Amino acid sequence: MGSEGTSVTKIHVTGFKQFHGVSENPTETIVSNLKGYMQKKGLPKGLVLGSCNVLEAAGEGALAPLYNILEAAATGRDSESTNAGRVILLHFGVNSGSTTFAIENQAINEATFRCPDELGWKPQRVPIIPSDGDFSRTRETSLPVNEIIKALAKMGYLVIPSDDAGRFVCNYVYYHSLRFAEQCGIKSLFVHVPLFLTISKETQMQFVASLLEVLASLP
Numbered sequence: 001m002g003s004e005g006t007s008v009t010k011i012h013v014t015g016f017k018q019f020h021g022v023s024e025n026p027t028e029t030i031v032s033n034l035k036g037y038m039q040k041k042g043l044p045k046g047l048v049l050g051s052c053n054v055l056e057a058a059g060e061g062a063l064a065p066l067y068n069i070l071e072a073a074a075t076g077r078d079s080e081s082t083n084a085g086r087v088i089l090l091h092f093g094v095n096s097g098s099t100t101f102a103i104e105n106q107a108i109n110e111a112t113f114r115c116p117d118e119l120g121w122k123p124q125r126v127p128i129i130p131s132d133g134d135f136s137r138t139r140e141t142s143l144p145v146n147e148i149i150k151a152l153a154k155m156g157y158l159v160i161p162s163d164d165a166g167r168f169v170c171n172y173v174y175y176h177s178l179r180f181a182e183q184c185g186i187k188s189l190f191v192h193v194p195l196f197l198t199i200s201k202e203t204q205m206q207f208v209a210s211l212l213e214v215l216a217s218l219p
Helices: 026-041 060-075 145-154 169-184 201-217
Strands: 009-016 047-055 086-094 101-104 106-108 138-140 159-162 187-193
Touching (some): 009 060, 009 169, 009 201, 026 047, 026 086, 047 060, 047 201, 060 086, 060 169, 086 201, 101 145, 106 169, 138 169, 145 159, 187 201
Parallel strands (some): 086 187, 101 159
Antiparallel strands (some): 106 138
16 A cells, blocks of 8 residues: 555544434444445555444443554554554544534543433543643644645535534543544544434545545645
């Protein structure tokens, strides 16, 4: 996937299973089908698609499997190990009230779950990582969100930047991922997608393929 001397981007992808109020999570379908979809479509030059995992829609109780994925991505212990020039952790979550795709600039160090997660945890105003300080602490992606959005908008997608990933499981996972990425010298990005009722499965699969292409083409 790219000759010697060519910079390679390896992207590891996660989505979520169903959760309270969302019986079919589009991100579970997207991530479960992504490898097959990209094999048919053909991977963009310089891109290696790494692990594709569907996470339990849970916070504290699902940290162990999340960190297994993060650590494997950072150390190359996953299958198809390669000398990647750049490693990106790409997370997808659903925003059932949205009509567009949203790329999240940051995560906030606060867990205030509007309902219990799938393991029954319902924190209220709890810092995600207490050693990071209080609820006002944010962590930002080091990827160029505006540049990514411009490229996707040129391809015809309705996509916006967001500074608020919520205070539920999406923000919880993103905060941990951003902190881990910073410590390990890799990248992390979170993208919210709407329901398939709002934007069809086929369009969402095309969007994710286009996003992978844009990420692989970043300098």
